[in-house]
Amino acid sequence: MEKQVLDKLFVPYLSKADIHSAIEQMGQKINADYEGKKPLFIAILNGSFMFASDLFKQIEIPAEISFIKLASYKGTKSSGSVVTAIGLESDVFERDVIIVEDIVDTGKTLSEFLPQLMHQQPRSLKVCALLHKKEATKFPITIDYMGFEIPNLFVVGYGLDYNGYGRNIDQIMQIAE
């Protein structure tokens, strides 16, 4: 059934069951790939809180999770905006790090954040994203674990918001065209 969030109408796109089975598969793959390791998951707030919670429940190997926010500042004219991580208390030095992101759109956020994290010399750094708008790519990012490739249309629900609202919807909905 369609849903109104603020002034926009959204239609069902990915059901609870779709999301659950994708996350189960991602979790199983991570469990296998990281056997014998103790990865550190770093989830990027706000959007990824539901995804991170459900994904982490699928993890059966010893693992830690930390939540961060990314704040973007206007840098100098030459460097454009600069992204800083708020709340990254865990030491990533020589850790196997898995970034948990709700959606990769243009790739800008991660293309700025990943190189910064690399400075802290993790042993490995991989990206896990529930959604990827491939057609919107401006900054190519390797997504190691991906739930769904989706068209370049705005989505809400399952943690994703429209102007702060709609995060509590238990499925992913697409803007009605």
Ligand code: 5GP
């Ligand atoms: P990027 O830096 O890859 O262009 O954008 C990533 C961020 O943009 C995501 O973490 C998310 O916050 C926001 N975003 C991109 N597309 C959507 C969308 O369709 N719906 C929502 N709610 N947020 C989006």
